[in-house]
Amino acid sequence: MAILTYREALNRAMVEEMEKDLSIYLMGEEVGHYQGAYKVSQGMLDKFGEERVIDTPISENGFAGIGVGSAMVGLRPIIEFMTWNFSLVAIDQIINSAAKMNYMSGGQFPMPIVFRGAGGAGGRLGAQHSQAFESWYAHCPGLKVVCPATPKDAYGLLKSSIRDNNPTIFIESEVLYGSKGEVPEQEFTIPLGLGEIKRKGTDITLVTWSRALGFAEEAAGILEKEGISVEIVDLRSLRPLDENLIYESVKKTNRAVVVEEGWPVAGFGAQIAYLIQKNAFSYLDHPVERVTQMDVPMSYAANLERLSLPNATRVADTIREMLQ
């Protein structure tokens, strides 16, 4: 078992897939000569050349559209957004073109494209560079939305995303790029739509994904010392969603809290809370709670950024209240 960083795991997944399939290419700002703004594509230009690792000008709408057009005729693009914040100028291509192409053509144009890049809140990057977009994209049918939290999941899920014939929104956590974890040396994939119990417990179910898994695990560690046993469900992908994994856990613990990095209003956690009350109502001993980012744009000030983001303390406090 190798120890890889999250970024190395992503790199390995792309390299392995591109070695096998000439129709896959990587395109984005600084992916080539600069070796990737976050170094996820390090070394790939040398390996695959400028025809397959393609630097673009600052033109997100343009190169997202190029990706979609090329996917219509059989290529399998990986489009890197330097950060998901910049994807908003390409959102027309993602929603109106990529997500709907197969449907509005009556099944004539599958869309094997991966949009990937850094998401979430960074270290004091301020309002325009610190936000989580998975709820925005998960809102839209036709897209798949993947949010890995560990190097192993990043590797296995990116490979599945590249092989999928649908447009995949692959959101990497900016703060996790340097995090390390075990990744089996033998090739493997993780199916989209398969969550994982990251920690077994009996008192409460904590549903989460991506960076918020860290807050969840830290909180579970704190609570364990107080005799509270937390089960952590890492969804890994929001579309498709592993609903049964959530319900099975809730049936055992009778309580659930959703921990997410994004804003609360119309956030994905609201959908999960709805699904749990709809499909596991009779097992619930307490309303489903949520821990989210505060309902404000991100401040630059260090203390306000800390206050805005979800953290282990808030998660632990919420769980204690639910168990009183």
Place this chain on the structure above:
Amino acid sequence: MVFSIPKDSQSVSELKEFYRQMVLIRKFEEAAAKAYSVGKIGGFLHLYIGQEAVGVGSIAALTPKDYIVSTYRDHGHALARGLNPKPLMAELFGKGTGISKGNGGSMHFFDRNAHFMGGHGIVGGHISLAAGIAFASKYKKEDSVTICFFGEGAANIGSFHEGLNLAAIWKLPVVFICENNHYAMGTPEYRALAVKDVSVRAYAYDMARDHIEGDEVRKVKDHVQVAVERARRGEGPTLIEVSTYRFRGHSMSDPAKYRTKEELEAYKKKDPLMRARHELELGGIKTEELDKMDLEIQSQIDEAYQYAETSPEPPLSQLHKYVYAEDK
């Protein structure tokens, strides 16, 4: 008006074929307008009437391996590509036999086999898709060329700039054809374009350019042909502006009160169908033969109308189908 008389049998038969296609488009759309007015067609219906020579002339410059990317005003382009009017009309009627199985409607005709890469409803968004299809041709080392139609209104959206710039720096085999009908919905070009000649924007991208009048179908073909061959030789994209006019409003819901009757009448005198018909007569084709052709096309359209009307709606089980593609 100076008429260009077809002098040999080859140019007569070419013009005859162009005339046939233009009449087909005109009659298809007149039938569609009728169906819309009695509620058989819903949504938006943007007609191409008046602009037929642009689509017919441009698409005649292509081979079957080339690609076409169209706008929300896509009926004319689809028919010029040779698509059967039956599934096109059925699509307008929202029937399961439609070209996009009823999921697309007027703005979203698609035919993968014919390399007809869609009508697209977000103005200008499809310009970079066309660049992407051309990118794929280059990537796969195939010599297909993509042509992309859009209106002068689309020339003001960011996607136009990004698509043209990327196509130019990567020398993609694509021809951008701006069908300037002088109105973006109800906004005349003088209120929307800082520089009225859209084609000069090509200079900003070090791109070849052309500007033609869109009432003479063979001229459109000849000019587009030059750009297509340039693209096929790997010498990069061209921006062509074709000046044209739509005789109807922006869509069926637009009475077009923003323009004068005199203006419309002046343009109707330059109707590309009338011009082609007159030139064919000057070239020796008898009026009776052209009338007969018109009647045959009318019955073809009547059949398409009948087909659309009697086709079943898509099965309800189709609602969730096609949201996601089948696995690889």
